[in-house]
Amino acid sequence: MTQTQSERSRTYSWTDPAEHAGRLGRVGGLELLRAMASGALPPPPVMHLIDMGAMEVEEGSVTVHLDPREFHYNPLGTVHGGVLSTLLDTAAACSVHSTLPAGVAYTTLDLNVKFLRPVTVASGRLCCRGDVLQRGRRTALAEARLTDGSGRLVAHATSSCLIFDLPAV
Numbered sequence: 001m002t003q004t005q006s007e008r009s010r011t012y013s014w015t016d017p018a019e020h021a022g023r024l025g026r027v028g029g030l031e032l033l034r035a036m037a038s039g040a041l042p043p044p045p046v047m048h049l050i051d052m053g054a055m056e057v058e059e060g061s062v063t064v065h066l067d068p069r070e071f072h073y074n075p076l077g078t079v080h081g082g083v084l085s086t087l088l089d090t091a092a093a094c095s096v097h098s099t100l101p102a103g104v105a106y107t108t109l110d111l112n113v114k115f116l117r118p119v120t121v122a123s124g125r126l127c128c129r130g131d132v133l134q135r136g137r138r139t140a141l142a143e144a145r146l147t148d149g150s151g152r153l154v155a156h157a158t159s160s161c162l163i164f165d166l167p168a169v
Helices: 018-023 029-038 045-049 081-097
Strands: 052-058 061-066 104-115 126-135 139-147 153-165
Touching: 029 052, 029 081, 045 052, 052 081, 061 081, 081 104, 081 126, 081 139, 081 153, 126 153
Parallel strands: none
Antiparallel strands: 052 061, 061 126, 104 153, 126 139, 139 153
């Protein structure tokens, strides 16, 4: 592929993801997420990959932020839906994680996303809040709302998560 415009570059680094995996069975989700939010535990690599910003955590609710950048763009000149979906999945699933005790994990079963308006650099800082709607013994339902810098809803998602016990170590 030949480039006809001036190229831009971006570099980033991350910490060993085993730090998170090693804590999974030993601490509850709320404690783990609060350690990430405070900086006591480094964020997972995906947060560096898309340059996700601050995280706010309370039991049953997680909020993440992202400043849209050109490197998030698709060929249409808007933030790629996969980046927005990653924010929505992170906020919804982490809200479920915040309710889980030590030794219990989760995985997203499905994510149903509705994109409501385009997002660009001009949209301002994005705020994505996830909330648990219902949590049972084996499944949980959560939603996430993504707003732009003006507080307008730009995307919405619902997510079902499977809850399971981690194998004893």
